Structures are given as C-alpha cells and as structure tokens.
Amino acid sequence: MSILHSPKQNQIISALPVHKYTRLLPFLELRDLSVGEVIYEPNITISYVYFPTTCILARTYQLESGLWRQVSMIGNEGVTGTSLLLGCDSTPATVIVQSPGYAYRIKASILKKELKPGGTLQRLLLHFTQALLLQTEQSAVEHRQPIINQLCRFLLMTDDRSPGSSFPLTHELVGNMLGVRRESVTTAALTLQAEGAIAYRRGHMTVINRKLMEDRVSEAYIGLKNEYHRLLSNKSEAETENQCEANPMSFGSIKTRSPSTEAANGRNLWGA
Amino acid sequence: MSILHSPKQNQIISALPVHKYTRLLPFLELRDLSVGEVIYEPNITISYVYFPTTCILARTYQLESGLWRQVSMIGNEGVTGTSLLLGCDSTPATVIVQSPGYAYRIKASILKKELKPGGTLQRLLLHFTQALLLQTEQSAVEHRQPIINQLCRFLLMTDDRSPGSSFPLTHELVGNMLGVRRESVTTAALTLQAEGAIAYRRGHMTVINRKLMEDRVSEAYIGLKNEYHRLLSNKSEAETENQCEANPMSFGSIKTRSPSTEAANGRNLWGA
DNA sequence: GGGCGTTAGTGAGGTAGCGAACAGAACCTA
DNA sequence: TAGGTTCTGTTCGCTACCTCACTAACGCCC
Numbered sequence: 001m002s003i004l005h006s007p008k009q010n011q012i013i014s015a016l017p018v019h020k021y022t023r024l025l026p027f028l029e030l031r032d033l034s035v036g037e038v039i040y041e042p043n044i045t046i047s048y049v050y051f052p053t054t055c056i057l058a059r060t061y062q063l064e065s066g067l068w069r070q071v072s073m074i075g076n077e078g079v080t081g082t083s084l085l086l087g088c089d090s091t092p093a094t095v096i097v098q099s100p101g102y103a104y105r106i107k108a109s110i111l112k113k114e115l116k117p118g119g120t121l122q123r124l125l126l127h128f129t130q131a132l133l134l135q136t137e138q139s140a141v142e143h144r145q146p147i148i149n150q151l152c153r154f155l156l157m158t159d160d161r162s163p164g165s166s167f168p169l170t171h172e173l174v175g176n177m178l179g180v181r182r183e184s185v186t187t188a189a190l191t192l193q194a195e196g197a198i199a200y201r202r203g204h205m206t207v208i209n210r211k212l213m214e215d216r217v218s219e220a221y222i223g224l225k226n227e228y229h230r231l232l233s234n235k236s237e238a239e240t241e242n243q244c245e246a247n248p249m250s251f252g253s254i255k256t257r258s259p260s261t262e263a264a265n266g267r268n269l270w271g272a
Numbered sequence: 273m274s275i276l277h278s279p280k281q282n283q284i285i286s287a288l289p290v291h292k293y294t295r296l297l298p299f300l301e302l303r304d305l306s307v308g309e310v311i312y313e314p315n316i317t318i319s320y321v322y323f324p325t326t327c328i329l330a331r332t333y334q335l336e337s338g339l340w341r342q343v344s345m346i347g348n349e350g351v352t353g354t355s356l357l358l359g360c361d362s363t364p365a366t367v368i369v370q371s372p373g374y375a376y377r378i379k380a381s382i383l384k385k386e387l388k389p390g391g392t393l394q395r396l397l398l399h400f401t402q403a404l405l406l407q408t409e410q411s412a413v414e415h416r417q418p419i420i421n422q423l424c425r426f427l428l429m430t431d432d433r434s435p436g437s438s439f440p441l442t443h444e445l446v447g448n449m450l451g452v453r454r455e456s457v458t459t460a461a462l463t464l465q466a467e468g469a470i471a472y473r474r475g476h477m478t479v480i481n482r483k484l485m486e487d488r489v490s491e492a493y494i495g496l497k498n499e500y501h502r503l504l505s506n507k508s509e510a511e512t513e514n515q516c517e518a519n520p521m522s523f524g525s526i527k528t529r530s531p532s533t534e535a536a537n538g539r540n541l542w543g544a
Numbered sequence: 545g546g547g548c549g550t551t552a553g554t555g556a557g558g559t560a561g562c563g564a565a566c567a568g569a570a571c572c573t574a
Numbered sequence: 575t576a577g578g579t580t581c582t583g584t585t586c587g588c589t590a591c592c593t594c595a596c597t598a599a600c601g602c603c604c
Contacts, residue, residue: 042495061413064491071412086402087395092499093409117390123359130358133405137365140343140411141333143451144561146590170551179415184591186552202551202600219336223314227364416591418560442581456561458582474570474581 005030007104009053011077011232012124020121024114028104033057033097035168039080040095048105049081055101056161058177059093059136069179072135073098075161077232082129084108085115085122098177099158099167131231138224145218148188150178152213153221155198159207166206277302279376281325283349283504284396292393296386300376305329305369307440311352312367320377321353327373328433330449331365331408341451344407345370347433349504354401356380357387357394370449371430371439403503410496417490420460422450424485425493427470431479438478 007028008014013021033039033055040046050057057074071093074080083091089108115122142150154177159165171189175182189205192198197212198205207213214222279300280286285293305311305327312318322329329346343365346352355363361380387394414422426449431437443457450457461477464470469484470477479485486494 043499059409061409063413069413069415071409083402083405086398086405088399088402088503092406092495117394122389126358127360129401129405130355130360133355133358133401133408134364136405136408136412137331137333137343139415140408141335141341141451143341143411143415172551179413181592182551183553183593186554187591190553200552223364227315231360444581453562454581455563455583458584459561462583472582 005053005102007051007053009076010051010079010104012079012128013051013104015120015124017120020114020119024106027106027110029106031103031105032101033103034100035097035173037097038094039097040091040093042092042094043090045089046081046084046091046108049079049084049108049111050103050105051079052076052103052161053101054163055097055103056099056158057095057103058098059091059095060177061093063179067179068176070098070177071139072132073157073161074132077161078128078132079125081108082125082132084112085125085129098173099162099169127231131228134224134228134231138221141218142221147178147180147184148191149216149218150180151185151188151192152197152216154178155205155207156210156213156217159210165208166204168203169200169205170203277325277374279323279325281348282323282351282376284351284400285323285376287392287396289392292386292391296378299378299382301378303375303377304373305375306372307369307445309369310366311369312363312365314364314366315362317361318353318356318363318380321351321356321380321383322375322377323351324348324375324433325373326435327369327375328371328430329367329375330370331363331367332449333365335451339451340448342370342449343411344404345429345433346404349433350400350404351397353380354397354404356384357397357401370445371434371441399503403500406496406500406503410493413490413493413496419450419452419456420463421488421490422452423457423460423464424469424488426450427477427479428482428485428489431482437480438476440475441472441477442475 007021007025013024013028016024028051031050039050039057052074053076055075057080058070059072059074060068060070062068080095083089115125138153142153151174154174158167158169171185172182174189175185178185189198189200192213193200195212197207197209199208200206279293279297285296285300288296300323303322311322311329324346325348327347329352330342331344331346332340332342334340352367355361387397410425414425423446426446430439430441443461444454446461447454447457461470461472464485465472467484469479469481471480472478
C-alpha cells in the first residue's frame with residue numbers, strides 16, 4: 001500500500017512543467033475521502049477542484065425514482081470541475097466518492113488565476129474535458145445493454161483507475177451507479193464469478209480476468225477506450241510542443257486493453 | 273418559410289463581435305443538407321466545422337447490433353467539431369443529419385487560426401462544449417426510461433431546434449436515434465397522439481402540446497434543460513465583459529420550458 | 545464469543561420491450 | 575389508374591428486468 005503521497009500520483013499534475021508544479025504545490029491540500037462523500041452538490045458554486053490520486057469520483061444524477069445514475073468516473077487520470085474552464089461555476093451533477101482514497105484539492109479561485117489561456121495547464125484540462133465527454137458518450141451508448149455487460153464496463157473502468165485489481169464495492173453501490181436494482185447486480189455478479197471473470201466477498205470485488213469481461217462490452221466501448229487512452233497520452237505531445245518538461249513516468253498509466261495473451265491482470269503506475 | 277439565409281441564424285455566429293463576424297464571413301459556405309447525410313465519420317480528421325441554421329445534426333454511435341444511438345443533437349444553438357478546441361482533430365462519433373436544412377461551414381484550418389486563446393470565439397465555443405456535455409449527460413441519465421418518455425425528450429429537443437413545431441421525421445429514424453425498434457416508436461407515438469400531445473402523418477411529426485410531454489420527461493431533464501438554456505444565454509455576459517458588440521436578438525431563442533398556462537406551442541427566433 | 549447491522553442470495557409474479565412476420569395505408573411515378 | 579415503394583399498425587411468443595418479500599451469511603463490536 002502506498003503510504004507516501006504526492007500530487008504527482010495524479011496524471012494531470014505530473015504532466016505539468018516544473019515551474020508550474022512548484023507554483024501550485026503550496027496550494028494543494030491532501031484530502032482523505034470516504035465512500036459516498038459528496039464533493040459537489042448540484043448547482044452550488046464550485047469552491048475546490050479535486051485531483052484524485054487513489055480515490056475514484058463519480059459524476060451522478062439522482063432520478064426521481066430515488067435511484068442514481070452515474071454518467072462518468074474520474075480517477076487519477078483526471079480532475080473535477082472542468083466546467084470552470086468552460087465558463088461555468090457550477091454543474092447540475094452531483095459528484096460523489098465512488099471509491100475511497102486520496103485526492104489533492106485546490107481552491108477554484110486560485111486555479112482560475114493560474115489558468116492562462118493557451119497555457120499548458122489549460123491545455124491539459126481541455127484534453128481531459130474531451131476525454132470526459134467521450135466517457136459520458138459511452139454511458140449514453142450503453143443504453144439498454146444487458147446489465148451484465150454494463151457491470152463489465154463499470155468494473156473495467158474501476159479497475160483502470162484503481163491501484164490494485166481489488167476494490168471496496170458493494171452490490172448496492174454498483175446498482176446505484178448503474179441505475180439498476182441491487183438484486184440484478186447480484187445476479188450478474190454471480191454469473192461473472194461462475195465464469196471466473198471476477199471474484200468477490202462481502203464489500204469487495206476483484207477483477208480476475210479482464211479479457212473475459214472485455215468480450216462482453218460493446219465494440220464501441222473498446223474503440224472509445226482506445227481513443228480515451230490516446231487522448232490522454234497526447235498530453236505529452238502538447239507538452240513538448242510547448243517546451244515544458246514532461247514527466248514520462250506519468251503517461252499511459254491507464255491500463256491498456258489487453259492486446260495479447262497475458263491479458264488478465266492489468267498492471268498499474270504504482271505497482272499492483 | 274425562410275428563403276433568405278444568413279449565418280446569423282446560428283446563435284454562436286450571431287453572438288460574435290462585428291469585426292470577427294466580418295473576418296469570418298467570406299469563409300462561411302452555405303450548405304443544403306439532407307436527412308441521413310454523414311457529416312463526420314469516426315476517427316477521420318475533421319476538415320470542416322458546421323454551424324447549423326435550420327438543420328439539426330446528431331452525434332451518433334453505431335452499435336454492433338446494427339442499431340444506432342444518438343448521444344446529442346446540435347441545432348442552430350451550436351456547432352460541430354468542438355473537439356478541435358479541446359486539442360483533438362477527430363472524434364469516434366459519427367455525425368449525421370437528423371433533420372434536413374441548412375448550415376454554414378468553414379474550413380477547420382481557418383477556424384483554428386481564428387481561434388485566439390481567451391478570445392470571444394473560443395469562449396463561445398467552450399460554452400457550447402459545456403452545454404454539449406450536459407446534453408450528453410442527459411442522454412446517459414435517460415438510461416432505462418420507458419420509450420415513451422425518451423420519445424418525449426427527443427421530440428421536445430427537436431422542437432427546440434426547429435423553425436416550426438412540425439418536422440420531417442419517420443418512426444424508423446426516431447427508432448435509430450433512440451436505439452430502439454421502429455415498432456416501439458409507433459406504439460409510443462400512438463399513445464402520445466391519443467393524448468393529444470402530438471400529431472403525425474407519414475414522415476412528419478408535429479408537437480401539439482409541450483406541457484403534456486414535459487410531464488413525461490424526468491425532472492432531471494427539466495433541470496438540465498434550464499441549465500443548458502442558462503449556459504447559452506450566458507454568452508451575452510461573457511461578451512459584454514469582453515466589450516464586444518452583442519446581437520441581443522440572438523439570445524434566448526431556445527424555446528423555454530413552458531412556465532405558464534399557454535405552454536403549448538413554442539415560438540421561435542424566425543417566427544413559426 | 546454472542547448479537548446485530550449490513551451485505552448477499554433466492555423466488556414468485558408482473559411488465560416493457562424485443563424479434564419476427566405480416567397487413568394496410570399513404571405517397572410516387574408512369 | 576395501376577403498380578411499386580415506403581411508411582405505419584398489429585399480433586404473438588419470449589426474455590430481461592422489475593417489485594416485493596424473505597432468508598442466509600458475514601463480520602464488526604461490545
């Protein structure tokens with residue numbers, strides 16, 4: 001387990017040029033976030049921007065049925081509050097902690113001051129905005145897919161953003177994220193477990209065989225996934241073009257689609 | 273019917289300061305687009321950016337089942353190709369013409385040159401990007417709603433972006449956009465017609481009573497709709513702040529949620 | 545180590561939407 | 575006016591998911 005924390009565990013921060021990083025560092029505040037914690041409430045002015053390192057945040061909407069539906073997921077590859085960039089101080093979504101862990105946060109007012117038009121920071125954030133849009137489009141496309149397929153995508157995405165291949169997750173929570181009943185999640189999870197794709201025990205789920213799950217998610221997802229990956233890797237490009245010092249260690253840490261045989265367990269930036 | 277065409281029928285263009293508008297004008301090319309025409313293919317470099325005036329464009333994904341699913345809709349309030357702004361020259365979505373009509377297009381290379389960081393044009397486009405993200409989130413939230421409700425949202429959105437309250441639309445096309453069977457659309461449409469919410473004849477649909485349909489779409493939609501509206505109206509704000517000459521006629525033309533009794537038929541910029 | 549709250553598994557009955565297949569109605573063209 | 579094409583309406587069996595209701599296991603805490 002990582003005991004040491006650094007803002008560089010977040011890919012956007014780690015892609016910043018040194019001088020920028022140094023400027024921001026004193027304003028970055030480490031936060032320990034627990035499941036279900038509300039980060040942003042709908043239509044309330046954003047006061048902090050969060051850079052997840054080990055936690056996963058979810059943009060969600062509450063339906064009148066009382067169910068929730070997650071529309072996108074933000075891990076260490078991203079940041080919350082991109083709407084600030086787009087000229088809007090709040091969003092109608094609720095952002096909550098989906099997976100516990102750490103994030104660095106910074107006052108929105110400070111970040112805004114540091115956001116020079118055309119600068120590296122802005123460019124990185126815009127890139128992530130595009131990635132977020134694609135991810136949201138994935139959610140929209142998933143429409144009316146069988147629950148088990150949705151569960152696969154959800155778990156793959158969670159896995160992509162988790163330090164290990166095992167993470168705290170109850171069926172209830174997954175149901176909320178997918179906007180389906182808990183029992184349906186249980187049924188789907190049982191099937192996946194029987195197939196050897198996942199394992200779980202009370203409150204924890206483990207991805208065992210990514211390949212099996214990737215077969216279940218739509219082709220469109222895979223395409224989008226690659227695109228997403230490409231987009232975020234591109235950051236380095238934007239960087240050098242701007243003569244900033246890149247941190248090569250930081251790129252491509254999103255677990256890649258298992259292209260070959262040893263597909264099963266994804267490795268991660270900070271080791272499994 | 274409007275016989276005269278002007279780029280100012282597009283809200284983004286009409287919100288540009290005069291000098292910018294004058295600069296762009298010679299590069300704007302009027303296009304007559306017919307239903308089903310493909311504007312962007314997935315992962316092909318974008319060569320033109322389209323500003324719809326009377327047509328409606330749709331961002332869609334093809335599912336392996338052969339069905340399509342629309343994730344967002346762009347009318348005269350917006351523009352295609354916002355990804356250029358976000359540092360990406362292509363997108364994995366297919367953009368097609370959902371409703372026939374006109375759009376002005378401009379070479380992507382020219383637009384990029386005109387896009388000064390921090391400028392009005394960039395600001396307007398970023399605003400629209402945020403609106404597009406919200407709209408896509410709506411699609412994602414719609415997940416597992418009954419088809420009739422989805423149909424309502426679709427028709428309301430189409431109505432929002434159409435000059436009149438009647439538009440060319442087959443059940444088949446709607447089915448493709450929603451990712452459901454044509455027969456299911458027919459069934460839902462019959463119900464709505466019986467309720468007096470819509471009327472239709474072979475290939476044409478007419479919105480008769482918006483209020484009835486708004487009651488069917490989720491509260492979340494209404495909230496998002498207002499937000500969307502607010503966002504796009506905000507453009508004027510960004511403008512004045514930047515001392516550009518605004519064109520007041522151009523704002524708030526998205527049909528507002530019928531707040532009062534005479535809800536039924538929305539009026540529109542260019543008259544019904 | 546026994547109790548209790550939380551999490552997971554099961555089952556019966558209902559329903560919305562699907563797949564497939566076909567009938568009829570509107571429009572087009574010649 | 576005839577004949578073809580494109581749209582819309584309808585039917586039937588099937589499946590996935592839902593609602594509701596309940597039981598069973600885990601594991602934390604006193």
